[in-house]
């Protein structure tokens with residue numbers, strides 16, 4: 342019995358050493374994998390890259406105090422009514438007949454996206470609209486940068502909230 346105790350202490354030390362020696366080997370990716378067909382995956386990532394370009398354009402517009410420009414970019418490229426939001430729209434039903442009728446990519450994208458992910462997507466699009474509103478409200482030269490930047494912060498955080506939960510490859 343005693344030797345079993347010693348053996349297990351030894352094993353624990355060994356495991357602890359192995360874990361410490363190879364920290365990267367035990368790092369587990371906790372994100373949920375969402376499997377898209379190849380074409381849809383390419384389109385999804387292209388849309389994502391455009392999201393980042395839109396964010397860069399927003400920051401550039403803000404740097405020159407061009408609030409209207411920043412607002413327009415946010416609502417037209419990231420907002421709820423933007424093309425990029427098509428894949429996150431709620432579907433009326435999920436029957437197989439609907440599946441067969443689906444021809445457009447955004448519709449099928451919306452069908453393939455898990456509900457939790459779609460909610461995070463809608464949340465990001467909503468924050469983009471709220472940012473646009475904050476930026477538009479700032480045009481009478483009140484210079485309320487704090488409100489505008491806070492809204493921008495919420496938007497960027499919403500991108501990262503989804504990135505930390507889901508992956509597609």
Ligand code: HEC
Pocket residue numbers: 386387389390392393396419458459461462463465496497499500501503504507508509510
């Ligand atoms: C609803 C979830 C979700 C939201 C919201 C979201 N993304 Fe993504 N994004 C993803 C996923 C999933 C990937 C793929 C990650 C992977 O598989 O490694 C991705 C990948 C990306 C990539 C890499 C593209 C490539 O070609 O590799 C960029 C850039 C990106 N997102 C930018 C953004 C920006 C900027 C925002 C916010 C304005 C945003 N994303 C919001 C889910 C999201």
